[in-house]
Amino acid sequence: MTSHVLDRPPLNAMLTRHSHLAVGGPRALRYRPDISPFAGMADDSDEALCDLTALIPESGVILVAQPEKQKVPPGAAAEHVVEVVQMVAETVSAPDEHVNFLELSDADAGEMLALATLTKPGPFAARTHDFGGYVGIRAEGKLVAMAGHRFQVPGFTEVSAVCTDPGFRGKGYAGFLTRLVAGRIMARGETPFLHNYATNTNAIRLCETLGFVYRTSLWVSVLRRA
The missing domain is CATH 3.40.630.30 (Gcn5-related N-acetyltransferase (GNAT))
Structure with a gap:
């Protein structure tokens, strides 16, 4: 099934209209910490998972929003997982x-x-x-x-x-x-x-x-x- 641009809104925003607000990449991105904790991965590779971990602040969190529950990357833990309605x-x-x-x-x-x-x-x-x-x-x-x-x-x-x-x-x-x-x-x-x-x-x-x-x-x- 072809994915929709709204299936991963934080990631797709950072890849397009919000590229100037993003840090990281190319496999994993997050918004600047003073703007938002949302992040996302461009693919599901082990390398991308490690890059996602690197974006987590030492004393903070990142959030990933997508159709499936995010696989917990090495060196990270899931504090909460909640369902939202789009x-x-x-x-x-x-x-x-x-x-x-x-x-x-x-x-x-x-x-x-x-x-x-x-x-x-x-x-x-x-x-x-x-x-x-x-x-x-x-x-x-x-x-x-x-x-x-x-x-x-x-x-x-x-x-x-x-x-x-x-x-x-x-x-x-x-x-x-x-x-x-x-x-x-x-x-x-x-x-x-x-x-x-x-x-x-x-x-x-x-x-x-x-x-x-x-x-x-x-x-x-x-x-x-x-």
Whole structure:
């Protein structure tokens, strides 16, 4: 069966539109540590497995996302293996209510990291916002919701880091920002996609109401040094 570009989104992004954000290679790549812990292998050779181990920081982890569970390379151990649901949208309705939002930039980096640390939408580091496309909502003098981009492959861009401060949930901010970011992706002639933990049924249902449909399931392996 021919593989799809979305079957290994981190690897295929680093091989194409995100090559400037990647380190390692040619058999194994990872994003710069200050951007993301995601990594991937170009093949399943023993050499590639050893190269993947070399990309694991001494006191940190790397993540691999693909249709099958990652074979644990020599010198590494699997800390966690979780299933995620990948969804794509051919059509997304425009936001149906007006919410004051702002374009986020380097000046907001500290608040973005703080919000992601509080809400845990997925791995988020000091320069994750370099993926671009970030928008947010401020209330009571602070950033309370945001969404942006992550993996970008030919024809597709991921909507990611959708999160809301617990004290401001129930106001529709997540849906509004998801539709906003996805609509901008579609306006460029690309297809938006996203990932949710398979156990996060509430998030999956919300995405379905926004126009996203199930495409496939992936396994995310969290690898550390043994």
